[in-house]
Amino acid sequence: MQLFFAACFPFFTLFALGIDSVAFNQYYFDGRQITNVLAIIYFSFFFWVSGSYLRKLMFVMVFLSYIGEVLFCTLLGMYNYRTTVIPLYVPFGHAIVYASGYVFAHTEWAVKNDNILRKYFAVGFVVLFLSVGILLKDVFSLIFGVLFFWVLKRKKWQNLYYFIALCVIFIELGGTYFQCWKWVPKTFGLIPAANPPMGAVFFYAGGDVLLSKIVDYWKFKKTSKSFDLH
Template sequence: MSLLASKSPWYATFKSLGLLYFFLLTGLFLDSYHFVKITPHAQWFANIAMFIVVTIVFYKVPKRSKEQMITAILIAIVGEYLFSIVMGMYTYRLQNVPHYVPPGHALVYIAVLYFSKASAIIKLRKKLEIFLTIIILIYASLFLIFGNDVFGFVLTIATLYILQNKPRERLFYLTMYVTVCVLEIIGTNYLCWKWPPIAWNVFDFLPSYNPPSGISFFYFLLDLGTLWLYKKRHKLAWKRMKNIRKIRLQSSN
């Protein structure tokens, strides 16, 4: 059964986010402090696992998604070295950028994209947006109250404010927020990486938690960059799609 055409929201969720979360839980374990006790080459096991899974996904998705995955990986390489190595926004266990991280960004991107585009999920879009917004506000508030996570809370409010004017992308980005929370909680608890007690370890007025609640705000740069490059490479196709949307909107009105 096709994920996008599935009439069951449970099936669509399992085939996209469910499998992604399971892989994050098991894949990051291979770079965790638990696995380091077994072998000093733990990170290479995580690299190999990521390479296998991303390769399988890459060959299963259509051409357009392949291009988006490649773009996401390239942007993630630049972003990871900029934010982690140059700016010190967060630090990986071995003070490097693990090879599994950039393709991991592409995997997260494509899983969230397919979830938000599934027909069974689109039918529940409004309800899901309300539900996810409530969950996000509760999550960020708890981190603010019990972890003094001012940095994460500010990013969360900024994210929700921006999404007010993004109705078509709202479900995708709300889902991305939750997915990044799952990713960050797993990664930081496994000690694969850590965040400093203040933003960038520089701004005292922005105390942070490990991980900050709203850090998915920076993942949006990856998503926007991937989409922007795709538009630039396929200007005619993108213009045609916008015209179709305009005609459908006029017909519905």
């Protein structure tokens, strides 16, 4: 069932973001509340069918991503939503994105083809970052693309981060296409960025490092407490 929800992620994303789009708002009504409800329901079912460890990751991701939204959107102004308020569905959406990438990375096919996928992913993402950097003058993606690979090197080039990155790219393309959010042309008023910048995947990779540490600490404390009781 985990794989079912991960596989449905692209379709759900387009459907939910389409309802929150500028066009939907102009021609029908503001559908944000519907998208909020849909995201929470989808998250809940995905959470319910997931294993214990992934549940912990998803749970922590909701709160961690909200903090990230406040930092990157509200305080640093790297991107803006179509309204001034951060949508309720966003933190749950981040958790769904992460969980989908996690499930894809742990499929039998992905594990079996780990080495060959690692090579194709590395080449593909290098080409991607260079392409948007040169063709779209997306300096943001060149800079944070390098940092993305730095994180990957520290994490021993795990394909997990590539799978999550693919999900991130999909939702970023969908969200900006429907104008649910928009990245500013110059990050910090200095760094040229496309809308969306492919280098945004770095922030998910960096966030995952923190996420894993939090969940592993949680698991360690729970295990230690269990030993103490015995």
